[in-house]
Amino acid sequence: MSxxxxxxxxxxxxxxxxxxxxxxxxxxxxxxxxxxxxxxxFILVRDDIVIIDPDTYEIVDVIPA
Incomplete structure (x- = not known):
């Protein structure tokens, strides 16, 4: 995973x-x-987990590392 x-x-x-x-x-x-x-x-941005709505591509939550 990138x-x-x-x-x-x-x-x-x-x-x-x-x-x-x-x-x-x-x-x-x-x-x-x-x-x-x-x-x-989700995507990983640096070490944060970013939860994404795949229909709208909007961020739902950001889970800090």
């Missing part, structure tokens, strides 16, 4: 990220911890 280090968007909830960014499926272990994340994807 990390994104140079981003041209703010890491804030509600920010839409570029559609050129490759999203990854959340592991089942994360879904079992936070069932509300079912259906969402």
């Amino acid at each position: 990390r994104v280090s140079n981003v041209n968007f703010s890491l804030n909830v509600g920010t839409a990220i570029p559609r050129s960014v490759t999203l990854h499926r959340l592991p089942p272990a994360i879904i079992s911890l936070v069932p509300a994340y079912e259906g969402y994807s």
